[in-house]
Amino acid sequence: MTGWRRRGNRALARVTIKDVSREAGVSIKTVSRVLNNEKYVGAETRARVAEVARRLNFRPSVAARALAGRRSFQIALVCDNPSPYYVYEMQTGIRDRCEAAGVRMIAQPYDRGSSALYADIEALIDATQIDGLILTPPVTDHDGVLALLADRAVPFVRVSPGGKLALSAATFIDNHRAAAEMTAHLISLGHRRIGFIAGHPDYAVSGQRTAGHRAALAAAGIEADPALIRQGNFDFASGAACTEALFALADPPTAIFAASDDMAAGALACAHRQGVAVPAALSIAGFDDTALAAVVWPPLTTVRQPVRALAYQAADLLLTGDPGTRELAFELVLRDSTAPPSR
Amino acid sequence: MTGWRRRGNRALARVTIKDVSREAGVSIKTVSRVLNNEKYVGAETRARVAEVARRLNFRPSVAARALAGRRSFQIALVCDNPSPYYVYEMQTGIRDRCEAAGVRMIAQPYDRGSSALYADIEALIDATQIDGLILTPPVTDHDGVLALLADRAVPFVRVSPGGKLALSAATFIDNHRAAAEMTAHLISLGHRRIGFIAGHPDYAVSGQRTAGHRAALAAAGIEADPALIRQGNFDFASGAACTEALFALADPPTAIFAASDDMAAGALACAHRQGVAVPAALSIAGFDDTALAAVVWPPLTTVRQPVRALAYQAADLLLTGDPGTRELAFELVLRDSTAPPSR
DNA sequence: TTGTAGGCGTTATCAC
DNA sequence: GTGATAACGCCTACAA
Secondary structure, eight states: OSSSSSSSSOOOOEEEEEEEHHHHTTTTHHHHHHHHOOOOHHHHHHHHHHHHHHOOOOOOOOEEEHHHOOSSSSSEEOOOSOOOOHHHHHHHHHHHHHHHTTTTEEEEEETTOTTTTHHHHHHHHHHHOOOOEOTTGGGOOOOHHHHHHHHHOOOEEEEEEESOOSSSSEEOHHHHHHHHHHHHHHHHTOOOEEEEEEOOOHHHOOOOOOOOHHHOOOOHHOOOOOOGEOOOOOHHHHHHOOOOOOOOSSSSSSSEEESHHHHHHEEEEEEHHOOTTTTTTTTEEEEOOOOOHHHHHSSEEEEEHHHHHHHHHHHHHHTOOOOEEEEEEEEEEEEOOOOOOOO | OSEEEESSSOOOOOOHHHHHHHHTSSSSSHHHHTTTTSSSSSSHHHHHHHHHHHHHHHHOHHHHHHHHHOSSSEEEEEEESHHHHHHHHHHHHHHHHHHHTTOOOEEEEEOOOTHHHHHHHHHHHHHHOOSSSEEOTTTGOOHHHHHHHHHOOOOOOOEEEOOGGGSSEEEEEEEHHHHHHHHHHHHHTOOSSSEEEEEOTTTHHEEEEEEEHHHHHHHHTOOOOGEEEEEESSSSHHHHHHHHHHHTTSSSOOOESSSSHHHHHHHHHHHHHHTTOOOTTTTTEEEOOOHHHHSSSSSOOEEOOHHHHHHHHHHHHHHHHHOOOEEOEEEEEEEOOOOOOOO
16 A cells, blocks of 8 residues: 555645655655666665665656656567467566566557558557567567667667578577477488478468478488378368378378477377377377467477467567577477387 | 658657647647547647557657556566466457557566465556556465555456456456266266365365366265365476376276366376376366367367457456456367266 | 756546 | 747766
8 A cells, every 4th residue: 555645635746756756855766766776866764765765665667757758668579470379488588587677568469461460560669659679470570560669769689580690689500400409310210201280371470380391301311202291280180181191192201300299289189080090000190389289188299388488588589688599409309209100 | 651750861750649740730648639539629730640549650648647647557477387388378368458458468487385465566566666466376365465446546447356356357267067068078987086286275266167077976976075176276397196096996997087187287297107098998087178189189078268368358357447357258169079988 | 966947648626 | 929048857968
């Protein structure tokens, strides 16, 4: 019940800088200096002001700060991802970093392909005077949006961008290498015909993962059969549908590597439905290792992408103004060592 | 690239009310009136101002509005839920409603049991001058927070509150009846020994669902065996653990009803691990029917709770200031008609 | 090291 | 119906 003074009987009044300054016996500007950790404040004065502010439970008005100053103490996450787990991890990671900095996160989910995307982001910037943005694919590679942000001089960080790394700070894992290593793992088990379910074509990571898969096949001297590579779109249904198509081949694969866990789960469901034993007759690998991977049974072999850490790092880059890029380590989680069935 | 004027060569200047008023040949206040749909503006004037505002791509500053006026055009979602699917649906539903109203959503995830919860919400209110809050369990029933909100006179809406419906607007389904109907369904299949995995005790809905289950047993003249009711906490792991305990009973259940899909999935995983055939030897039912239910295999029988609709309605109540309560319909999704195995 | 004056962009109040 | 003018709470500049 602090942070507000009672005025007379009824009305509640906000505790302002003015109140703090009066109570501490200094000017408003001095309080402001202490608040923003500026230099040139006597140690004793600083301590006294801080104490009073704490005691009065003073909380600076975000609106007033945004209006008067250059910062709004708010950043936005612009995120479109079909996987709730991904979104959840992103938000949690960003929040964890923001909390320490006293910055608030505005969630700006958008619909992929929405024609309003550009306008929405423009409105977001103009209306809220956001301090910065964190973008996730596929908007990370939307030329119009990137130009807009440059024009408005709004700081932004991209997670898993498709390219143009010089354009902004970014965090990512080596998707190409991750996919290659997983494919190599399947090959090492003896698989030669490996089905691959690619991610949504709008996402740059899809191409990176597909390329990694292909590279590993080439490195092992296995000729890529185009029929084994199917176009999915990152969700459960497409994983199941692609798997059905793979099973219908005259010479079906002995292993399936899906570019996301949701699709891997779809593959698993399809296999069960068709009476194909997993992992006895079929080896399934996924990508992401969201909590979802722990839910499906039997456990899938997956590439674990540290989504929460990527998010945390992205927020860190944004808040510190670090223009750099950060590559994080992925991890292969090999829960399944099934060799291909002999025929 | 509109919404900003170029000044001289370089600097970008915000388009303000002043610009609009000058261009339209009216006073600032008149523009403000049009913006806020106030009365007493000539139809012709109104149209002209609106046109100019649109043409100049004018976007009022949230900060300035919050500072000068009573509204900040931002609402917050205070949500702690172990299920990413639930969080995702909540956010999406709220956003859908807010979009039409030109209001922004601030996501405020919190850790259940965090001692900072109260302070966090207090800080949120004081710092951002939020227009309102949407609460999800268990904070819906946190007396301290409820008192705080009343004291600050901040409008709020609760989703699935445990009681005290007069305290605020609210949206919910009839959890008691939903659980009772699912239990009745299992009984109708011939099950007499039904395991029940209860939700986290901090959530009021847990008690409601458990009570509904018990009521249905009583209505069918089945004596409740305390050993068949286990305490879970809404997550995958607890579902698996409780199921293991149920299997260890001398007289194990022929069906299991878990109070959430995550726990049902855990039950399923445990059954698979122990070689119990589902649904041949065991019938599993869940609650929520998030997308998760579609991922696990075989599909579970579940109570479908319309989370996104609950969220949308909650936002609607908040934005319209409607103090009422809204009960939404749940749905039983019966994918499984397994009768208990004969022994 | 500290304080004063002015303004950020909008809404509220009160005249006209 | 419409328009001056004063807040709103804080920060930036500049002065002391």
